[in-house]
Amino acid sequence: MACSVTYDELAAYASGECEAGRGAEIARHLAVCEACRGRMHAIAAADRALAAPPRWEPSAGAVLAASRAIARATAPPAPIEPGIMTLEEVGRHLRLNPEQLDEIVETLPAFEIAGQVRVRRQKLYEWIDQRERMFRGASMGARERDPAALDTP
Amino acid sequence: MEGLIAGSSSKGLAVPEPSDEALLEMFRSGDAAAFTVLFERWRGSIYNFARYMLGEEAAAEDVMQETFLAVAQAAPSYQPRGQFRTWVLRITRNRCLNRIESLRVRRQHMAAASVEALDPPANQAAPHDAMQQSEEMARVRRAIEQLPERQREALVLFAFESAGYAEIAAVLDMPVNTVKTLIHRARAEVARALAGTDEPGGALGVKG
Structure with missing residues (x-):
């Protein structure tokens, strides 16, 4: 018993999306076809189910992993540290107050430009490395036993 | 409401x-x-x-x-x-x-x-996914999962995102009329699947 109306057409008809002429034909067919009326009921049930469909949710672990990856990818770039520092910046960097800075200012690897004293960040760190070696040497108590610890003659 | x-x-x-x-x-x-x-x-x-x-x-x-x-x-x-x-x-x-x-x-x-x-890996219920697994929901889910790929993607956007035909067409790179046809077919398929398993005699096979 081949129907002249397909299941797909019934779905379109159920959501009011048939062309007017075809819709009238389907309405007439439904009046005489019990099977198609059953199909219309099934489509209505399916549409009800699809109105509140079963949604998959990501696991908490997956959300966390994605959040972290996104945070890494979207983090603003770190501020650029200037390669040339003022004395005041050197003091803050070394956590020295102005008087303490004055005590060591002459030993800093500084240079003068336009009447201003400046320090190259890289030189500052080399200077700190040197002082660390001196400090280790002094704390061992005997410079002679560890001459390699000293760069300065 | x-x-x-x-x-x-x-x-x-x-x-x-x-x-x-x-x-x-x-x-x-x-x-x-x-x-x-x-x-x-x-x-x-x-x-x-x-x-x-x-x-x-x-x-x-x-x-x-x-x-x-x-x-x-x-x-x-x-x-x-x-x-x-x-x-x-x-x-x-x-x-x-x-x-x-x-x-x-x-x-x-x-x-x-x-x-x-x-x-190919069987597409069965994954216990880790946090989905409410009521019997009815599970049947609807299976009905959607068993749709052919094109019908499935169109229907998911239609049902879960309440997307209109035009937006679905934009997402899927398809003409709007193709999307309509896919969704009508998908709804009919879901109806058939749901009626076939749980409503014997409800829709099809009443006469016989």
Whole structure:
């Protein structure tokens, strides 16, 4: 018993999306076809189910992993540290107050430009490395036993 | 009536949330927190779409993450042409199709190498996915999962995202009429599947 109306057409008809002429034909067919009326009921049930469909949710672990990856990818770039520092910046960097800075200012690897004293960040760190070696040497108590610890003659 | 309740905000004051497009613009001008809001807002939809397309939890999780990373990366040069949602769903879908395609190729290779060794993974209920597994829900879910790929992706966007035909057509790169046909067919298929298992005599086979 081949129907002249397909299941797909019934779905379109159920959501009011048939062309007017075809819709009238389907309405007439439904009046005489019990099977198609059953199909219309099934489509209505399916549409009800699809109105509140079963949604998959990501696991908490997956959300966390994605959040972290996104945070890494979207983090603003770190501020650029200037390669040339003022004395005041050197003091803050070394956590020295102005008087303490004055005590060591002459030993800093500084240079003068336009009447201003400046320090190259890289030189500052080399200077700190040197002082660390001196400090280790002094704390061992005997410079002679560890001459390699000293760069300065 | 349910729609009214679902739509009402739980907050007392009706402060309008910024639109997706506004959030994207905030992110483009350096506000990383705006992107977090977009992720929170859309991760469920993206995961659900990928999960139905791929039929697998781990792959869907990967696609969810990849999609948002791709959005973040593309955002600076993105020329807004339509809704944010359409754009994100397109990216999700393309990622899914790439995976499906590479799986298909790999299976063909493996099938050529050894015929009986490898079955495609069964698309069964994954216990880790947090989905309510009522009997009725499980049947609807299976009915959707058993649809052919094109019907399935169109129906998921239609049913879960309440997307209109035009937006679905934009996401799927298909003519609107194709989308309509796919959705009518998908609804009919779901009706057949649901009636076939649980409503003996309800729809088909009454006469006999």
